[in-house]
Amino acid sequence: MGFDGTDLSARLRSMLGTLNPGGVILFRRNIEEAAQTHALLRDAQRVLAIPMFLCVDMEGGTVDRLRDVIAPVPSVAQVAATASAKLFRKHGRLIGDEIRALGFNTDFAPCVDLAFDASQKLLGSRTVSDNPKRTIRYARAFLRGLRDADILGCGKHFPGLGEGTLDSHIQLPSIEKKWRDLWKQDLLPYRRLRKDFPMVMVAHASFPDVTGDLLPASLSKKWIRDVLKKKIGFKGLVISDDLEMGGVLAAAPIGDAAIKTLAAGSDMVLVCHKEEQVWLAFETVYKLAESDGDFARLVTKKAKRVLDSKRKWRSLLARTAPRPTPRTIDKLCRRIWEFTEEVRLTTGVAR
16 A cells, blocks of 8 residues: 555554555655655554565666655666676666665566567656567566565566557556467566566556457456466466556446456555545455455455465565665665666766
8 A cells, every 4th residue: 555644644553553454655755865764664564563565666767766865776778778687686786775775675676568669658768678588687687686685576567568558557558469479578578587576566458359358457367367377377476556547447446446356366456645545445345355255265365375475575574674874875875876887888878
């Protein structure tokens, strides 16, 4: 869940204690400076006995929640242009160390959408290449860098937004691409990295040539249960993209979307912005579980999967970074500057 504010208000404390969420996600609206962010995450975790996924979207470039708090990190495209696996891993380690210092333990990255012409206005520098093998090479090294910093990663946006021409934050993209081409291209990173991704995030995009309808992948049993879990064999946690996005709300109101994505195979739902929408998603799922025994068993099974994963990753989730000092931030700024220069010199880009 996301929320408003930069500190743990009484309202937020009560909300966390009641909902007992699997995790929280912060955005720039929650992040004023390093010590404040660390305190917010620490205080939120103290409300609950079970460790939470303390999440952020941190890719570098245009998706950099900490650029004004620490320093801007190069984009995926800039780092990918070096063709250096060493720098790919260094990118992950640097981002991992940066967010770990502020108290996070989970990064919703890397983005493994392919850089096709159709989506370049939307995804831009967030993508590596239109070549899935180059994307895999970057993502595998980036994930190793995150692991070096004790940070969980998340592959996104399954099955792939590379051929999408609409922004799923606003509208539902309908991607008319044949199954054989998706399998060879967009799905190859998920096939090759199925053991590397701790989590996979499912996109709000429809693929009518595969499913025969305009249902978003995030609500589709065909995509989540049949393709991702069975055919590809992914064993990690599956999370929906933000259920407040227009791409999914075009198909179902948020409460129904929460139920449908769980029924389709997601283990967790993501609701990022309005607290009333968080409550609505929770209450809709809870009420159905009270009245429908089959759905209650499904939710119980998913809760167990999440808890089992947290036990598997308990040492990582239990690790608490010390409160960041100005010296800590100065060191990170220096490392980011040095890394940026190394990327620039490797690619031969002028200042």
